[in-house]
Amino acid sequence: MVTVTQMPEPKALELDPNLVAAGANVPLSRVYLAPMEGVCDPPMRQVITRHGHYDECFSEFIRVTTEPIPYKSLLREVPELEHDGKTDSGCLCRVQLLGDNAEAMAVTALRAVELGAKSIDLNFGCPSRFVHHGGAILLKEPELIHEITARVREALDPAIFLSVKFRLGVMSASELTTIVNAVAVPGVNELIIHARTRKDLYKAEGLNWPAITTVMDDETSGLCHGIPVVANGDVSDFASSCQCRAVTRCQRQMVGRAAFGTPNMPQVLRGSEDAMSLASVLDVAWEFGVELQKFGCPEKSTMDRLKQFLGYANKYRFKEVLAPFFYTFCRAQTLVEAQQLLSTKKTELGA
Ligand SMILES: Cc1cc2nc3c(=O)[nH]c(=O)nc-3n(C[C@H](O)[C@H](O)[C@H](O)COP(=O)(O)O)c2cc1C
Incomplete structure (x- = not known):
């Protein structure tokens, strides 16, 4: 499915030179290639990770319903599993699962690990109305996303990295604290936050990096229980990456739509290379x-x-x-x- 024509026109992010300068001093410890259904499939991951030194890429979401996903389907979706979980340039591919059945998700995660996955991600961010009771709509049900996250974490060996990817809320960023409380389960290794609500879809004006800051751990609050947070949404070049770091205080970032026009994106965000010609x-x-x-x-x-x-x-x-x-x-x-x-x-x- 060719989805690019459905995307809204990007609006230039308003850059503040003071924030850009401040963010340049915040080290960028990890850069991830975002999961993108219908776009970031195995051939795309091979090519992009050859040019961009990403710390990890992600599979497209694998939809889990009431039954665990068969091994064969996992291998088809994530052929990297046949190569130690890596693309040919050695970039690990995290297996992303989307669903509402904790047991089926846990068994599927275990199967992926048996096949060689080193890391699993749970998708509570997909805004599609065509995904029945899965993705971002589950953010309305904190008990359920807690149950799924806790069950998957409990099933997996502690050495297997588990992350959760979600939006700020369904309708409003005011839901974020409750959501973080639900998914910041002990043993979860990373929280990946797309700084928009489900209602905002991918609209430029919906971008809300400051909301991420409200849940970041600091001297007074420990909402994330020390779990590192990855900022996602509209990071597209060195300046936007710096501004995002300054605003959110996140040292980890994920890049989606801008990754294709700048295949060497991680090096650009780290300031070590110019963007490719x-x-x-x-x-x-x-x-x-x-x-x-x-x-x-x-x-x-x-x-x-x-x-x-x-x-x-x-x-x-x-x-x-x-x-x-x-x-x-x-x-x-x-x-x-x-x-x-x-x-x-x-x-x-x-x-
Ligand atoms: C076409 C398309 C497909 C996507 N598919 C997924 C997906 O499978 N899983 C997921 O967690 N997010 C998915 N996303 C969301 C992205 O991972 C990312 O969170 C979002 O695009 C914001 O980041 P960006 O501004 O850097 O693109 C998709 C986004 C787009 C545009």
């Missing part, structure tokens, strides 16, 4: 096409995914320079045409 991003696009073909993706779907990739790069980074090319590219039907267009564009860019 457009010509290099076009090379990565082609590399992605080749990877999709290796995974047996038919030509038509490969073309759709290439358009999706370039759509994200266009929308979240290169709008001024890429838009006319992107619209031409969208009319291409075959991989031969795609390769020719990418090559011509690179020549035009002097690369």
